[in-house]
Amino acid sequence: MYxxxxxxxxxxxxxxxxxxxxxxxxxEALFRLEAKTIHYRTWHCVCHRSEIESPGDFVxxxxxxxxxxxxxxxxxxxxxxxxxxxxxxxxxxxxxRGKIKHSIICPYHAWAYQLDGRLRKAARTDHLKDFDPAxxxxxxxxxxxxxxxxxxxxxxDTSPLADDVIGAExxxxxxxxxxxxxVLVNExxxxxxANWKVIVDNAIEGYHFQLSGPIHKQLASLIDFSGYTLEAHxxxxxxxxxxxxxxxxxxxxxxxxxxxxxxxxxxxxxPMTTIYAFPYADVIGTFNQIPLGPEKxxxxxxxxxxxxxxxxxxxxxxxxxxxxxxxxxxxxxNVAVQQGLRSFGFDQGRYVIDAERGPNSEHLLHHFHQLVxxxxxx
Ligand code: FES
Ligand SMILES: [Fe+2]
Numbered sequence: 001m002y003x004x005x006x007x008x009x010x011x012x013x014x015x016x017x018x019x020x021x022x023x024x025x026x027x028e029a030l031f032r033l034e035a036k037t038i039h040y041r042t043w044h045c046v047c048h049r050s051e052i053e054s055p056g057d058f059v060x061x062x063x064x065x066x067x068x069x070x071x072x073x074x075x076x077x078x079x080x081x082x083x084x085x086x087x088x089x090x091x092x093x094x095x096x097r098g099k100i101k102h103s104i105i106c107p108y109h110a111w112a113y114q115l116d117g118r119l120r121k122a123a124r125t126d127h128l129k130d131f132d133p134a135x136x137x138x139x140x141x142x143x144x145x146x147x148x149x150x151x152x153x154x155x156x157d158t159s160p161l162a163d164d165v166i167g168a169e170x171x172x173x174x175x176x177x178x179x180x181x182x183v184l185v186n187e188x189x190x191x192x193x194a195n196w197k198v199i200v201d202n203a204i205e206g207y208h209f210q211l212s213g214p215i216h217k218q219l220a221s222l223i224d225f226s227g228y229t230l231e232a233h234x235x236x237x238x239x240x241x242x243x244x245x246x247x248x249x250x251x252x253x254x255x256x257x258x259x260x261x262x263x264x265x266x267x268x269x270x271p272m273t274t275i276y277a278f279p280y281a282d283v284i285g286t287f288n289q290i291p292l293g294p295e296k297x298x299x300x301x302x303x304x305x306x307x308x309x310x311x312x313x314x315x316x317x318x319x320x321x322x323x324x325x326x327x328x329x330x331x332x333x334n335v336a337v338q339q340g341l342r343s344f345g346f347d348q349g350r351y352v353i354d355a356e357r358g359p360n361s362e363h364l365l366h367h368f369h370q371l372v373x374x375x376x377x378x
Contacts, residue, residue: 011370015355018348020369022341025195030376031294035064037376038271043144043151043161045273045288046070047097048304050183052078052150056100056115060093061152063290068141068152069093071100073115080143080152081117086136104138113138147172148179149275149286164235165269171238175265176277176284182304185283185311188323190299192331194338196272196289197372199297202334203266203274203287204364206230206239207352213329215321222249222279223264228359232367235270239364249280250321252314258282259315260306270371281318282306295338301327 011017024030040063047059052072060083061068067083069092083092085106092104092113103112103120112121117138125131142153144161147169151161162169172179192199202208206228209220221244228241243262247253254262259282266276274287286302303319305311340346351362 009373011366011373014351014353014363014366017351017366019351019365020197020348020373022347024372025198025338025341026294028294031291033376034372035291038372039063039291040066041153041155041158041375042271043153043158043164043269043273044290045269045275045286046080046150046152048182048184048286048302049078049145049148049150049180050304050307051097054099056102057097058093058100059097059150060095063154064292066154067091068154069104069138070143070150070152071104071115071117075116077116078143078145078150079116079140080150081138081140084139085111086119086138087111087122092138146269147176147275148182149273151269151273161269167233168236168238168267168269172267172275175240175261175263176275178260178306179284181307182284183307184302185305186301186303186319186323188301188327190301190327190331191292192297192299192334193295194297194331194334195295195341196291196297197368198334198337198341199289199299199330200268200272200368201365202330202337203289204230204237204239204268204368205360205362206241207360207362208333209359212333215325215329219264219278219326222246225359228264230357230359230361230364232364235371236267237364237367238265238267240265241359243279246280250278250314250317252312252317254280254314257312257314258309260284278318278322280314282309282312282315283318285322299327299331 046061055072055074058071069083070080090106090108105112110123114120119133119136122133144151209216223241224244230239241264259280260277262279264279268274272289276285284304288300290298292298351366353363354361357363
């Protein structure tokens with residue numbers, strides 16, 4: 001029904017383009033098209049490798065009506081498969097993470113699957129005609145590791161993630177040198193009444209940093225915006241700035257602190273994975289914008305810290321500050337945008353873009369919207 005207008009989104013010139021039309025942020029039919037063309041066909045970060053360290057460790061990743069299990073096998077291989085029994089379709093595992101002892105047992109008729117997904121035993125089926133348990137297996141999906149994080153894709157014909165994000169891993173390793181050596185210290189989920197793209201849009205511009213709420217201004221005071229850059233590289237982009245010279249950060253002295261980087265560093269892998277570090281904090285953060293519906297998103301914040309160093313007071317304060325101060329301040333902005341996008345008084349705005357692609361420039365939004373639009377409409 002939108003075909004007429006769709007071809008009209010003139011977005012070729014970032015400097016004059018109008019933003020992605022509002023209906024992309026609330027319309028049910030467009031959301032379904034987006035699920036089919038983006039969410040079910042792209043790579044999603046599930047966990048850090050340390051979360052599935054020993055055989056049986058699993059992490060579950062739910063996306064809309066789909067559920068995927070990532071499991072460490074006996075041999076040390078990591079498997080990813082749909083979280084659904086091959087007998088009558090029961091969902092196998094409910095928990096976000098845990099440890100499977102020996103087999104995954106279906107709660108309905110107790111079919112038992114090995115860690116590699118193969119059916120080990122189907123109770124009371126010996127008499128069945130033409131039934132060979134050895135030929136039954138949970139349905140696997142592609143899994144890949146990039147910079148020690150595990151990604152899955154529900155599209156079995158997908159191209160490798162590594163091909164999509166060439167250059168991203170070395171950039172991550174430059175700013176997050178302890179990537180291989182971190183463990184999860186905190187994971188917090190928030191349900192936000194906003195489209196996932198509202199949250200991405202907000203995350204990938206620095207324009208609002210010094211203009212919105214007081215918590216943003218605290219973060220802005222730690223960054224030297226004269227060196228701030230926002231760069232798009234196809235299916236990944238990053239934005240980063242060197243530290244401002246300060247004595248204290250997040251309420252603690254920075255003297256003697258160890259940290260991944262004293263830069264403000266953020267990288268996003270298309271479509272919804274962000275990995276970041278705040279200045280002076282010995283913490284790697286992950287930030288996933290997982291759609292729940294056209295106007296509802298699960299925001300998942302993970303905080304990881306180096307295994308080999310104890311968590312400093314400053315690093316603890318950062319996790320608390322992010323979960324309880326910056327996060328809520330951004331969420332309020334996201335919800336306010338979502339409410340406005342449905343207004344009869346708004347459809348498209350202007351990207352604020354400067355020729356130098358400086359700290360206030362919204363060119364990453366334009367880049368992201370183009371990826372969304374082209375994924376949906378070819
Ligand atoms: S549905 Fe799983 S064993 Fe029957
Ligand atoms: Fe923000």
